[in-house]
Amino acid sequence: MPITPSGQRLRLYDSDELDCILQAMARQAAALLPPTQAVLIGIQRRGEPLAQRLQRxxxxxxxxxxxxxxxxxVKRYADDLKVLHTQTQLTENPLLGALDLAxxxxxxxxxxxxEGHSLLRTCAYLAQLGARRIYTAVLVDRHVCQQPVHADIVGVHLQVAAHDIVECNVPPYxxxxxxxxxxxGVTLDGRSKKTLE
Structure with missing residues (x-):
């Protein structure tokens, strides 16, 4: 991995490992969702292609x-996690308003x-549209959420320093x-770089 001026980039999971993790997430989703009358909501940007993978x-x-x-x-952060907006911005999807979300x-x-801002804003929006049963799935939970939300399905549990940036690279992005x-600026101490499921 290339060394950056501000620190070190480490590969935690490759595509083969993430394919296995998504398989496990799909099994959990199948146990939670009814066989009919279930809908996936992909938070753009990278939540949408992840939802497509889970869909398949x-x-x-x-x-x-x-x-x-x-x-x-839903937009709050840029890819480098600099805050873009004081309030989390959500662009309504008119197709959702036409569904029987209840x-x-x-x-x-x-x-x-x-921190949970995007997930909380999304849940609140869907509840306003009449949704009664909402589950959440994330590829990575950093366990520093500051909002009253949680993930029902988690692919990877990561506990890294607050100033570290976790980059989920998801095609096509x-x-x-x-x-x-x-x-x-963190010196590796030889401990495991990841904790899985």
């Missing part, structure tokens, strides 16, 4: 048609649960499906 895996595992999937644009079970999919951490 769920269909393969259950033998049922792919669940409907709706993207939702009669469906929803699974919100995002890449990283950090990045070429390779992987998780890196950018460590700022």
């Amino acid at each position: 895996l769920l269909s393969c595992q259950t033998g049922l048609p792919e669940l409907p999937l709706y993207p939702l644009k 009669g469906n079970t929803l699974l919100i999919v995002d890449d990283v649960l950090f 990045e070429a390779e499906f992987c998780i890196d951490v950018l460590r700022h």
Whole structure:
């Protein structure tokens, strides 16, 4: 991995490892979601392609048609985690407003649960539209959430320094499906770089 001026980039999970993790997440989702009347919500940007992967895996595992999937644009941070907005911005999806959300079970999919602002804003929006049963799934939970939300399905539990940046690289936005951490001025002490599931 290349060394950056501000620290060190470490590869925590490669594509093969993440494929196995997503398989496990899909099994958990299949246990939570009813076979019909379930909907996936992919938080853009990287939550949407992750939801697409789960959509395909769920269909393969259950033998049922792919669940409907709706993207939702929620913006608080740039890719380098600099705050863009004082309030989390959500762009409404008019297709969701036309659904009977009260009669469906929803699974919100995002890449990283950090402080929880995006997930909380999404849950509040869907509740306003009438949703009654909402589950959440994240590829990475950093366990520093400051909001009254949690992830029902977690692929990877990471406990890294607060100033470290966890990068979920998800095609088509990045070429390779992987998780890196950018460590700022931290000397490795030989301990394990990751804790899994």
